[in-house]
Each structure stands twice: as structure tokens, then as C-alpha cells.
Amino acid sequence: MSNIKLSFILNRKPYTVETDPGKRMLDVLREDLGLMGTKEGCGVGECGACTVILNGKAVTSCLVLAGQMQDAEILTIEGMRDDEIGRVIQECFVEGDAVQCGFCTPGFIMSAYALLMENPTPTRDEIRHAIAGNLCRCTGYIPITNAIEKAAKTLAK
Amino acid sequence: MKIRNYIQVKTVEAFHEAAKAADGPITILAGGTDVLVNGREDDVYKDCTVIDIFPVEALHGVCETENMLLIGACTTHEAISHDPLVKQYAPILAEACGAVGSLQTRNRATIGGNLANASPAADTMSALAVLHAELVIERDGEARVEPMTAIFTKPYKTNLAQNDLITTIRVPKQSPNVRYDYVKVGRRKVLSISRMTVATLLEMDNNGVVTRFDMTVGATFPRPMLFPDISAMLVGKRPSEQDIIGVAKALSDKIPEIAGIRKSTIYKQPVCRNISERSLRKLFADILK
């Protein structure tokens, strides 16, 4: 169908794009806006590589229609460097060897961010629960869980 | 995905207007977690006007009347699983919604979409069946109420017309004495489509005599089902170990009876029997002592 105008807040800045509302949000981010940080793994909601925060909630952007971005507030990995929680999570991932090939990392960081926004002092079980929708084929998850735990502790100081 | 037109509505009235104005087929879009997966194949929605109801505030959230919980059709599984009213009056539903997909899916996927999609593996169906839930369905501004189990015709098919909007799931409030158990069997701990769910709800009097009993299996039959004959096996009785074994056998015997003998029957029938026995032993632990 023909393009429509979509207005939303992305990484705390207002945006308006003209695009096909039948596209996926993932494609608007990557193709229309050139934000390549959000990855596509499975395209069917199973791997979490495309996780973004939509109106405060972690969601898979491969399963959101572009039209549904209208008036929304969206955070992607690109917005994490301007945010204390986001920055600390990223640092802890790098320092804790929670990144190997890195393909899953943006998705994990967005899930971790959503968790720490809601629950600044999660238990290890709560961390595991929050990242259960993200797959990583390199790290074995333990360094990722450790990194999120460390980020929570660092932020609490 | 290819679509013909996209309309976002903010009220139920606006939905009816958009549905009336659309020429050609319409597709209701809620959380989109089924629609976007289906839309990857064969341009299934290319002629459709997609009407996005997720922004309709009146369809989100849970409220109560004296006897009922009223759950808006666009309430997400995550919201239902944490809702204080649902946890108090229908905790089996909170548990079923909490078992859906991953957090990312639950944050988006709605209870109305779960039902309308009519997958036999939908996790809320067995819980809603034993709760005797009803649906409020609106067409062109006129509302009707149907038992939840009545809308399903076969796997992935309902008797809903394209302009029928599920607006509310009505769930009778359960007393604190009601005991329940919900078991989901899947391939992966989270994010797995159910191979089977077993949902049980029961109530006893002070003497341990069962006054109400519903038990069903999900992801196994073409549509959600209740079994009055199975309920009758325990109602009026103080159950013994023999009764439990009998109910578990009768329930698992429904599998070949209703779904026919399939490759999976050899696996599903004993699993159903074992889970049912375990569930009932847990629920009647104090009575069996």
C-alpha cells in the first residue's frame, strides 16, 4: 500500500517518517532510519535479537507493524549510550566477556534495560526470567547473567 | 507484509465504522504476534484492510462486577499474569497467561488474539474452559455473549464473522476455596508452543466431598472442551486414590476418542495420564492422607 506519515519518539527525539505501514518496525528502524543496531535473527519472535523497548516494554520489533509505531515511545540500542543505565549495562557486558560474536548483544541489552528500569535489584532468577526470550549461541548465558547482575550492583552504588 | 490498507482506531465505535467502510476483507490486528508470523507467508493479507485495535484503551485492563471479572480483549498476557484481580479471583488464568511465550511476546500478545487465532495450542483456552468463561462479541455495535468454548469450529477456525470484535472475556469470580492446577508441557522451558496443558479447578465442602470439578486437556483436541462425564466422576465424592487413577485414565482415553489415533497419541496419552494423576494427587493431598 502507499506510504503514510508516522510520528513517534525514538531514543528521546521526535521523528516523522513516510513509510509503508505494512512493514515491520524492525525494517523501519534498519531501512528507513539506518539504525542497524537492532538485529534480525529469526523474524518470528523466537530469538529476541530484534528486541526494542516500546512504550516502556521489551518487545520483538519483528512482530510489530510499522503503523503501530504511530505516537509510540521507542528505545533502541542506539539510545543506550545517552542513558546511565544503558551505558553501565554495556560496560558490564564488555568487561564481563558477555559479548562474543555480538549478534545477540543489542537484544540482550534491551531486555536487561527493561528489567533494570522496572526492578533495579533483580535476583539471578529474575535476570534469567527477563532474558529467557533472548537466544545466544556463543556465550552460554552465564557471562550475560553475570554482566546484568554486575550492572545492577554498579547502578545501586 | 503486503496489506491493502492500514487503519488505527482508538474506540470500539471507530472499529465498527472502519469495518463497515472497508471494501473487501478486513483483518483485526491486536498485538500482532500471530498476524505478523502468518503474514510472512504467501501474502495472505495483501487484499486486507488491517484494522489495528491495540490503541483502543477501553479494550485494555481488568475490572470486576459482583460475580465476574471483565477482561478487555486487548489486555496482554503479561498484564493479566500480574493483575491483582485475576490473581485473586482466577489465579489459574494468571498462571496460564504467564506461561505464554517469552516476556517480549507476553508484553504484546493479547488474550483476545489468543482466542480468535484459535490455535488448539493456545495456552489460555484450557484455563478459560475450566473457569467457564464467556466472551462478549460485538458486531456493528450490537453485543452478544457466548460461552468461550462455543466460538471454535476446528483448528485455527472460529465462527466469528470478519467484523465480529471480541471486546471482553467474562470470567466468573472464584471463591478462595477453589483449588486449581495448571500444567504446561513444552519443548523449551520458555517460548515453546504447548504440546499439552492440563487445567483443573475444583471445590470441596468441609468434609472433603467434591462439590465442583472440571478438568481438561489443552493443545490436544481440535478445540477447547469440557467433559461433564469426567466432572461427574468426582462430584459428590470424597476422592480416593482409586478415583484419581480412574479420572486420569478417563481423561487420557478422551485423546484417541476425540482426536483419533495419531502418531502423537502414543506419547500424549500416557503423558496426559501421568500429569493428571500428579495434578490430582497434589490437589487432594490433604484428603488422601
Ligand SMILES: Cc1cc2nc3c(=O)[nH]c(=O)nc-3n(C[C@H](O)[C@H](O)[C@H](O)COP(=O)(O)OP(=O)(O)OC[C@H]3O[C@@H](n4cnc5c(N)ncnc54)[C@H](O)[C@@H]3O)c2cc1C
Ligand atoms: C515467539 C512466539 C511464542 C508464542 N508462544 C505462545 C505460547 O506459549 N502460548 C500461546 O498460547 N501462544 C503463543 N504464541 C502465539 C501468540 O502470541 C498468541 O496467540 C497471542 O495471544 C495472540 O495475540 P495477539 O494480540 O498478538 O494477536 P494478533 O496476532 O493481533 O491476532 C491474532 C488473530 O486474532 C484476531 N483478533 C485479535 N484480536 C481480536 C479481537 N479482539 N476480536 C476478534 N478477533 C481478534 C486477529 O484478526 C488474528 O486473526 C506465541 C507467538 C510467538 C510469536
Ligand code: FES
Ligand atoms: S528476529 Fe525478532 S525475535 Fe528473532
Ligand code: FES
Ligand atoms: S554472542 Fe554470539 S550469539 Fe550471543
